[in-house]
Amino acid sequence: MRKRHQWLLLAAILILAAILRWTGIDWDAYHHYHPDERYITWVATSIEWPADLSGALNPQESSFNPFYWPANAASEGIVVNQDEPRKFAYGHVPLYLGVAATRLVEAIGPGLHGLLPKSWLLTRDILNAREAIEFRHLTAVTRALTGLVDLLLILTLFLTGRRLYNPAVGLLAAAFLAFNVMHIQLAHFFTSDPYLALFVALALYFMIRAVTSDGEGMQWRAFTCSPATCNLLLASAFIGLAVGSKFAAVMLFLPLALAILLAASRRRWLLLAAAGLVAFLVFFLGNPFAILDLGCETITPALQLGPLAVPPLESGSCYLENIFTQGAMVRGTADLGFTRQYAGTWPFLYPIEMQLRWGMGWPLGLLALAGFAWAIWQSVRYLGQRTNARAAGDDPAIIPQADAALILLAWTLPFFLVTAGFAVKFMRYLQPITPFLMLYGAALLWQIRRPLLRYLLAGVVLTLTAVYAFSFINIYDSDHPWNIASRWVYANAAPGSLIAGEQWDDSLPTSMMVDGRQRRRLEFEHEQLTWLTYPDERDTQQRLEQNLDLLARADYVTILSNRVYGVVPRQPERYPLSSQFHQLLFDGSLGYEPVFVNTRTPRLFGLHLKPDPFAWAGLQPPSLVADTMADLTGINGGRFDESFTVYDQPLVIIFENVEQQTAAELAGQFTIE
DSSP: OOOOHHHHHHHHHHHHHHHHHHHHOOOTTOOOSSHHHHHHHHTTOOOOOOSOOOTOOOOOTTOOTTTTEEETTTTTTOOOOOOOOOOSSOHHHHHHHHHHHHHHHHHHHHHHHHGGGGHHHHHIIIIIIOOOOHHHHHHHHHHHHHHHHHHHHHHHHHHHHHHTOOOHHHHHHHHHHHTHHHHHTTSSSSSSSHHHHHHHHHHHHHHHHHHHHHHEEETTEEEOHHHHHHHHHHHHHHHHHHHHHOOGGGGGHHHHHHHHHHOOSSOOHHHHHHHHHHHHHHHHHOOOOHOOOOSSOOBBEEEEEEEEEEEOBBBBHHHHHHHHHHHHHTTTOOOGGGGGGOOOOOOOOTHHHHIIIISSSHHHHHHHHHHHHHHHHHHHHHHHHHHHHHHTTTTOOOOHHHHHHHHHHHHHHHHHHHHHHHTSOOOGGTHHHHHHHHHHHHHTTOOOSSSHHHHHHHHHHHHHHHHHHHHGGGGGGGGHHHHHHHHHHHHHTTTTTTEETTTTSSOOOOOOEETTTOOOOSSSSSEOSSOOOOOOOOOOOHHHHHHHHHHHHHHHEOOOSSSSTTTGOOTTTTOTTTTGGHHHHHTTTSSSEEEEEEEOOEEEEEEEEEEEEEETTTTOHHHHHHHHHHHOEEEEEEEHEEEEHHHTSSEEEEEOOOSSHHHHHHTTTTTTO
């Protein structure tokens, strides 16, 4: 394939990918319905260039520090804390990149307003022609930036596939990634995972270049850098950025060590030390307060390293405190409401199931898994051949591409074994390896010797995956269900009505403009039902009485997602009382009647792919909900990971208290042993 044709095809893939990633960046009308994104953007409003650089690196004074709310921090339209510590459990590199991109747009935007149509999303939201407050403008710019990051990831995957296999494999892998629904969805959120995936891919690309390059190096004055050394140092720099985006990237040091072993013939320890230093320096530049802020009460856990026992240590590092907190969460030792959905799920099998059902879709997912298994087998066979050659006294044949495949596998296989084995199994956790699963699937297809069959299978997988991708972005054609539900509340609920929401979920209504008038959620009273309970708490008679008292007084109950009813009924041993609530609510036993239901699902040509939020929990939905879902002609996709639907495609149900039962009457509906 000629180079010109390669780049033309790649350009077409990137254009399609851009459409999929930048369509619907206003998916919630910028009401900040993704809690992680909401917090990162909230912190971003306080990241400013300091008036006095003398305190720029002082953790308690600097406006750059994500771990501390600076004094006098303020932003229009939101409450910003001042002069106090804050929790920030995310990578700092995406935060700084998002703020930098927003400041750049603020500088150039006014000069472009008159040159572009005002109706364009680019002009209206990203260049901020409508003069939105900083909190909203940051959201628009950073979502667009995340989409750009994922486009760069597709480009990097093409370059990797072209070098490791051939241009056709690189293009096919890029096309697979362009239509990967999990990547399309995550590109709509300003969170750390897409940035992590890009920097991981760039680091591995330069490691692969180090093993496969035979061209000229670089010389600058007295400094001379061989091709292998140059590429390995570049890889180290991207490792620093990757770890600065999410600590999980620390596992990149394993393929880096292997790349140094394979690419360098001498002074390997010196090169490893230099690579580690480069990675640390880049990490420090992107996360200075990970090193400088020691104002937290951090106690490292005790470790047993063989015969060596390492006692717990007090470090004071806010960065380490967050790492240990997140580590406890993913291992399941920290009991959090939003992670209890994984109770009873199988390690490895559940993450694979979610990728097959929702992340990639069945055709692409099965191909990717088969390609992963094939890549492992190819590397095992290559290592076996080298071992047999040494045993026979021969020099083993060295194949640079096979060595490079070992480097890639040194990332994908350990990362999968560790991450898919976590107690907490959010789909996004696998994003740093899904690009390479696309590559393995494309490479496996290219092993088929019959061109007609090869192109036929590639076309079928690509077409079905593209159909799923375009059906997915169609969810953004309609307004967010929480916005529609909020307008219903403003139109139908009397001011001052008591609206009961559910703990661990958002609540309605959202403050917004309705018919040209600013409406605020404070027009209503709000309280929370605490069925899911706080960490380490269990059902008690007192908790039941408190919730039933609220149910007796409330005018409406809002169920905004399956975050609670998808978890509590599945754990009756932990929630013997709470697990009864949702079915009693759904079948009308508590005197509440469903008066509103709304959702949005992937759809194409009138057919919907419908997540089933009820079957896994063993619930029968209210008739209004069942009828609404039945009216959506299509396919029942089965159970799903809560994180796949809760942000941009939740099922919303509002119940009205029509019978006004007393707390005692409500208690009579529960089976209390």
